[in-house]
Amino acid sequence: MKKNTDLGLLILRIIVAGLMLFHGFAKLGHIDGIKNMLSSNGLPEFMAYGVYITEIIAPIFIIIGYRTRLASLAFFLGMLFIIFLAHANDIFSISDKGALKNELIYFYTFGSVALFFTGGGKYAISLKNIWD
Template identity: 35%
Template sequence: MNQAAMQDFGKLVLRIALGALILLHGISKLKNGLGPIEGMVLARGLPGFLAYGVLAGEVLAPLMLLFGAYARIGAVIVAINMLFAIALVHMGQLGQLNDQGGWALELQGMFLFTALAIALFGPGRYAINQR
């Protein structure tokens, strides 16, 4: 396998991993509703309709990543979603370590920085629109 093919395959692996893992969170929101998210948004003095942005960040954007359809835009949406999640839910853990010595926000950080990498690298050759 040549270098370009390996890079494209690596981009596919990143897209599938991020898209599938974030989509699971979105499916949970679809099943259980957005009430808790809306409560957090309202508690911060923000308009409640912003809670529906989680559907863009955890359902629409992951599907864009999985199919490689405007994957860079999908990745940016996921990154923005993760910034909101960190700000609304996890800000108190920003400088904390977990019981195993890792960063308390390692999962959120991995989602955020993987999304940024996809936004920068693009979706690769194995995508619907390859941009």
């Protein structure tokens, strides 16, 4: 079978970013809990709007393949923020099923790392910039 790395990258982009969009759309207009979490940790509430960059804007850019590496970097940084702010107490916790409790979060985080290093592939709308 012939290898098609670009098709694999397209599938990775659609799955990692597409699944994250559900989280972002669910938060549209509902970020009071995030604001409270930030303020209780001594951070300004306006940072809660960063969730829209991490969970909506960056994933859309990743899916369409526009500045994929830059969008993946923004996505990754947002995921780190989520891990250390919302899940600091259970970073390596094991669920009752024997898996990492936060494995989905790690899938998103390291999927974005993979896309940062590979770029979007040839099935992207932007191909010639250093951030593609």
